[in-house]
Amino acid sequence: MSTASVAKPPAKQPAAGRRRISLPVLLLSIAGVLVLISLVRVITGADGITSTGQMSTALKLAVPIGLAGLGGLWAERAGVVNIGLEGMLILGTWFGAWAGFQWGPWVGVLFGVLGGALGGLLHAIVTVTFNVNHIVSGVALNILALGVTRYLATFAFEGEEGGTSKQSPPVESLGDFSVPGLSDWLMDLNGKHWFLVSDLAGLIGGLVTGLSPLTVVAVAMVPLSWWVLWRTSFGLRLRSCGENPVAAESLGVNVYKYKYLAVIISGGFAGLGGAFLSLVASNIYLEGQTGGRGYIGLAAMIFGNWMPGGLALGAGLFGYTDSLKLRGGGTNVHALLLLLAILLVIGAIYLAWRKRYVPAAITAAVSVLMFLWYGLTDEVPNQVVTATPYVVTLLVLSLSAQRLRMPKADGMPYRRGQGK
Structure with a gap:
């Protein structure tokens, strides 16, 4: 039989859920959201949702989330699931504050990175060498980090002025700076409350006003x-x-070495995020100050489809919703109800266009409820404001789940030579 007579199998098409959004579409989507936010601000009069102060606070809150997400990205790109990011953040906060109190804030930054890297090393030993389930190891590391730091704080901080078993004495600040000229000009422009122009000024102004040197370092870690x-x-x-360790080994790659390096670097990033919390965000170590940011960082990484750029967008979104608790509170969240209702209407129209009529009807019904909530109230309860970052985390993950593409060997056990 000739090879020409043999029918070729149809080429395998990529799954629809794995299509990547092109850069132009992404930029247009971001621009569209900015226009909607500006429109909502004008309608509601909630000028605080795009103020320079709001954006500056959002950036400060997004940094530890983004650094934790970067830590998860490095580990999972090498095939190791890192649920232990929260514990590595905790180690970073304690070691950063302890060393910062002893020898200055920049030494604290170094020790925060080393503390997180130590947690990463422990996670690598357990998961890579002993092949323990990655989730079990990460959860155990979170519990261990909390217990170890609580124990060490009793010896390190009790008896010091301003220190207790649950908090450190105040640590010297790293200082902050604003871009001269540009910061003041953007703040003035933001204060004019013009449609879209003032909102863009507030967004950019938040990125150049009241910056800590460590913020600049953290942001630079994304493109790096x-x-x-x-x-x-x-x-x-x-x-x-993280994609195919057996094939990598067959090409001479020392898989164990790269997994170890990735998880240690992962811990270092998380430790840097912890040091940011205790040296920049508050200038003090306080038990429980991570507040689940390690888990939210993991959610930001998943939202970003295991890519640094998407991760940064996710961290910015979660940082912004977290900042609503500190500035404007219920008024700003109430204004964002209108934005959510409009976005749901757009989503319902899109689903109907795709002939997915049942999801479109459900989305439209939810949008009506959002409009009613907005129209019948003047402010949302404080409990809703507090829960907003976590609700947004769940919504974002549920809506973006269909486009995710994790590394193929992520979380899978591996033994040297198993492909032979």
Whole structure:
């Protein structure tokens, strides 16, 4: 039989849920959301939702979430699930505050990174060498970090002025700065409350006003991580360990080494986020100050589809919703109910256009409820404001779940030589 007579199997089409959003579509979507936010601000009069102060606070709150997410990105790109990010954040807060109190804030930053990296090393030993379930190891690390820091704080901080078994004495600040000229000009422009222009000024102004040097370092880690992971041979080998470790080993890659390096770097990023909390966000270590940011960072990483840029957008979104608790509270969240209702209407129209009539009807019904909630109230309860970051986390993950594409070998056990 000739090979020409043999029918070729149809080419495998990529799953629809795995299509990547192109950059132009993403930019247009972001621009559309900004226009809607500006429209909502004008209608509701809630100028605080795009003020420079709101955006500056959102950036400060987004940094530890983004750093934790970067930690998760490095580990999972090498095939190791890192649920222990919360524990590594906790280690970073304690070691950062302890060393910062002893020898100054920049030494505190270094020790915060080392504390998180130590947690990463422990997670790597347990998961890579002993092949323990990654989720079990991460949960155990979170519990261990909380207990260890509570124990150490009793010896390190009790007896010091301003220190107790649950908090450190105040730590010297790293200081902050604003971009001269540009910061004041953008703040003045934001204060004019013009449609879209003032909102853009508030967004950009928040990125150049009251910055800590550590904020600049943290933001720079996003493009740096992208360059290392996607533009260097080191990053290619590391990512191959998360996609197909057997094939990577067959090409001479030391899979164990790259998994260890990835998880230790992961812990270092989370530790840097913890140091940010205790040295920049509050200038003090306080038990429980991580507030679940390790888990939210993991959610930001998943929302970003295991990519640094998407992760940064997710961290910014969660940081912004978290900042609503501190500035404007119920008034700002009440205004955002109108934004959510409009977005749901757009979603219902899109679903109907795709002929998905049942989800479209449900989405439209929810949008009506949002409009009613907004129209019949003047302010939302404080409990709703407090829960907003966590509700947004659940909504974002549920809505973006269909487009996710995790590394193929993420969380899978691996033994050297198993492909032979």
